[in-house]
Amino acid sequence: METKFDSTADAVAAALRELIVGGELGGGERLVERDLAERFEVSRIPLREAIQQLAREGLVEVFRNRGAVVRTLTAQDVEEIYGLRVLLEGDAIFRSVKRLDEETLARAELVHRLLGEAATTQKQGELNREFHALLYGACGNARQLASIRELRAQVERYERLQNTLLADTPSFQDEHVAILQACHERNARRARALTAAHLDSARRIVLEVVERLAA
Known part of the structure; x- marks a missing residue:
């Protein structure tokens, strides 16, 4: 039924x-x-x-x-969420890389450029979500992608606070370039490793915000 x-x-x-x-x-x-x-x-x-x-x-x-x-996140919440994100997103891009078509990669390149030009953290957040969704989308596991979206939503509000994501755009963009390059080369292991490192950069930013708010 x-x-x-x-x-x-x-x-x-x-x-x-x-x-x-x-x-x-x-x-x-x-x-x-x-x-x-x-x-x-x-x-x-x-x-x-x-x-x-x-x-x-x-x-x-x-x-x-x-x-x-x-819900107010604690430092422990942040560590747990990003630990799960590394597992889920690393696996998603690992399995997606060799299935990505040229049109999807071109779209990801465009979103990457637009992200560098975005003037607000809200717009950057939207483009950042789209960038990663494009690269994960071919993994073939809808439940996994839904879990990734939910985990991202739990921490994204902290990324937006005090323009933290806007201030760190150059380093995030460099990491995106490396991830894109690994995808173009169809190097699944490197894409997974770079995605894990990228998430660790975001984890440090969110953890600083959470600890500052708690203090």
Whole structure:
């Protein structure tokens, strides 16, 4: 039997996710159902479904007496998330490299150039996601790609804080160039190693932000 997906709950979840990733809803902030239902012009049923979806993704925590709050990441959370990302993204690009067609690589080159020209961290975040999605997309595992997206969403809000990603664009771009070169050479092992190193650079930035906020 085919299960119908609740597109309203999905749309609300997407809107809430963007508010959290963009920093409009900060760590520890309560998600007041009445206010959010009015804001999105929906009933509380799809809103609660959306909140539960974000809880499963690790963006929100739901407490019996406090309701839902935006999850605040600890240093340990960051280490665990990036440890998983290295495994998942390293494997994704390893299996994807030899399947990438020239059109996809050309698109990745274009996104890489646009990323270097982007003026805001929000735009950079969008282009950075697209760049990696293009290089991972041929891995052939939809569940793996979904897990990568969820893990990225958990930490992306910290990358955007205080223009950290914008300030570090040159080093990130150099790492992207090396990854692209490995893909052009169809060198899967090198692409995986470079992706792991690239994620370690991002981990250090996010860890600094998380520790600074905690202090």
